[in-house]
Amino acid sequence: MRLTNPYWFSYPGYNELLVGFNDDSVNSNEKEWNPNINLLEFLDQQEGFEDRVAAFASWDVFDWIINTERNDFTINSGGYPFYDEKLTPKQQWLNTFIEDVPSPWYGSAVRWDAFTFEYAFEYLKLNKPRFLYISFDETDEFAHQREYDKYLNTANRSDGYIKAIWDWTQSNEMYRGKTTMMITTDHGRGSYENGAWGSHGDGVPGAEFLWTAIIGPDTPAIGEMTNTDTIATSQLATTLGYLLGYDFISNQPVGHVVDPMVGLIK
Numbered sequence: 001m002r003l004t005n006p007y008w009f010s011y012p013g014y015n016e017l018l019v020g021f022n023d024d025s026v027n028s029n030e031k032e033w034n035p036n037i038n039l040l041e042f043l044d045q046q047e048g049f050e051d052r053v054a055a056f057a058s059w060d061v062f063d064w065i066i067n068t069e070r071n072d073f074t075i076n077s078g079g080y081p082f083y084d085e086k087l088t089p090k091q092q093w094l095n096t097f098i099e100d101v102p103s104p105w106y107g108s109a110v111r112w113d114a115f116t117f118e119y120a121f122e123y124l125k126l127n128k129p130r131f132l133y134i135s136f137d138e139t140d141e142f143a144h145q146r147e148y149d150k151y152l153n154t155a156n157r158s159d160g161y162i163k164a165i166w167d168w169t170q171s172n173e174m175y176r177g178k179t180t181m182m183i184t185t186d187h188g189r190g191s192y193e194n195g196a197w198g199s200h201g202d203g204v205p206g207a208e209f210l211w212t213a214i215i216g217p218d219t220p221a222i223g224e225m226t227n228t229d230t231i232a233t234s235q236l237a238t239t240l241g242y243l244l245g246y247d248f249i250s251n252q253p254v255g256h257v258v259d260p261m262v263g264l265i266k
């Protein structure tokens, strides 16, 4: 699948993923309030979703991408303590030292994914959200540093986090057999050319190509799909909305549902 935005880096990619279209005014990684309506805030306004939507992200720019100025559901990002109405003992313990663990990347903008995972997983078990968004970051940082061994290690660790969350949902009465998990990225990294692997952006051919995996009761298990029509990141928010029973509407036209992901295979 591919990005429809022409920038091939994070904020425009996450915007496209979460709001369902490319917006040319969203073209930097600066901390600017996202003007577009994302899937989380759309769901937050649906009956039965109040206080049942949450986002956890390693990169602190997510406060602007998902927009904490306009929204009051839980959005927790960056290297700062997590404040919420209810906290588990583990979350309270993480809060006591997160600011003592400085990020090695971009000053203090990005926290270690272990914090994001633990805060989010605890939140899931405590609050039972109906829509939970989690954004990890370490693979991108290690790739930029061209530390391939650490990149592989952190990808493997991310796999473990994903497995832990999925296994928990399948062991919990409320979620078992009723939960869909989607995994994707905000951009690709292109192909390895002239030893240049590591970065992305419009100067890296192929960085617009990425992948998505999805598992859940409404999605047929048809394995890896190749040689299909190209799917765009702008279609994923609509697809998740559809799986929850909603026609996702934003402030601009959104991409259409990815048929094979929702069992509509002709």
Ligand SMILES: [Zn+2]
Residues within 6 Å of the ligand: 010, 140, 141, 144, 200
């Ligand atoms: Zn990057």
